[in-house]
Amino acid sequence: MDYTAKIQEIATKLLENGQVDMVIAWEKGDVDYQTRPFVARSVEDVARIVFDEYSVHNLANSLLKFRDGKEKIGIVVKGCDSRGIVRLLEDNQIKRDRLYIIGVNCPGVKDPLKAMKAHSGFVRNGQADEAADKCAHCIQPNPVIYDEIIGEEQSPRVEGERFAQVKEIENLPVDERFRFFEEAFSKCIRCYACRQACVACNCRTCIFDETRPQWVGRETKLSDNMMYHLVRAMHMAGRCIECGECERVCPVDIPLMAINRKLVKDVSELYGPYEAGMKYVEGQKPPLSVYNEKDPDNFL
Structure with a gap:
């Protein structure tokens, strides 16, 4: 499935219908491994949204910047990100009715910081494993809270004894x-x-x-x-x-x-x-x- 196209489709619908004032997702940077958090506030901004192998950041943390406002927020979340949203809801940091949660069943992501080091010229092995370390201990790759879900359900990826x-x-x-x-x-x-x-x-x-x-x-x-x-x-x-x-x-x-x-x-x-x-x-x-x-x- 093309996650990016589906997320863009949903984001466009939400912004056009006025269901949300913004959509928090990811955008591409100047190099292949530079994917970073992004806030789309208009339909025109949606074209910048991506979901790829380097969409590692926990976007739930971005909600703290908007906790005192009244804007309706669309947000794209992986399994771990969605657990972060539950934490914010439990801590009364944001109201559930302000959120439209777009869940992504996460196939695992890579760490852009590892990729940056691998391409820096300061490490001998430029083909180092770029897989995010946290994915090797992931017990919940599928969102636990969402309004809309994308992708096929994934299995936990805990490698060996968890503790x-x-x-x-x-x-x-x-x-x-x-x-x-x-x-x-x-x-x-x-x-x-x-x-x-x-x-x-x-x-x-x-x-x-x-x-x-x-x-x-x-x-x-x-x-x-x-x-x-x-x-x-x-x-x-x-x-x-x-x-x-x-x-x-x-x-x-x-x-x-x-x-x-x-x-x-x-x-x-x-x-x-x-x-x-x-x-x-x-x-x-x-x-x-x-x-x-x-x-x-x-x-x-």
């Missing part, structure tokens, strides 16, 4: 475990790309931007880096949709999804079975976002 890396780290002696995270976090340059790419990081004012009080230092020393990543990880507990965008955009290759999958595994074992964003139920919240007086408190 193999997590269990490997869990089984390390304490001092080796600490060294693993010490080495990972010591590389952090605190660019906050992981936060900016994360659909679950939707606080209006982030704790790490606060200056009065300043909860965490701005320096890139190990203690401040660890504080940043540990606080952010705890905020992701029960909320991470495993879209992998945080790890993909990290310029220093910190294994952020190893941390996130540890939280996914623990939350599911302690409060589940539970997978974030897999089903939208109005009023439903993630496990750690609700409180009940009858909750067990044996940890106190």
Whole structure:
């Protein structure tokens, strides 16, 4: 199926009928592997919309730019993107009736950042595998919420044991475990790309931007880096949709999804079975976002 033609057809219909004020999708850049998020606001803009092997970005994150408006929004989503929309709905960041969701049963995508490195001339093997790492752990390639769906239903693509890396780290002696995270976090340059790419990081004012009080230092020393990543990880507990965008955009290759999958595994074992964003139920919240007086408190 020509996904691009079908998406353009739907987008044209929505804009012509006035059902939406914009359609969030992807457009092509200057080179083959440069596909990027795009907002079509007119029928003329629709011709720029594409869906190809490099349409990797989680477009649900783009909705945060429009959460305070009243515009009706069409948005194209893959399976992981759709889980992000569920997260935003659960967090009351946007209303369902403002959205027209065009679902795409995702056949898997490539990482334009990998392609860029492969074509840069700085790597020896220009034919390196460009498949997005997150696709190797995808449990839901099909949209979980949509108004219209495109393509044939796809099967989950989890390769091997889903939590193999997590269990490997869990089984390390304490001092080796600490060294693993010490080495990972010591590389952090605190660019906050992981936060900016994360659909679950939707606080209006982030704790790490606060200056009065300043909860965490701005320096890139190990203690401040660890504080940043540990606080952010705890905020992701029960909320991470495993879209992998945080790890993909990290310029220093910190294994952020190893941390996130540890939280996914623990939350599911302690409060589940539970997978974030897999089903939208109005009023439903993630496990750690609700409180009940009858909750067990044996940890106190």
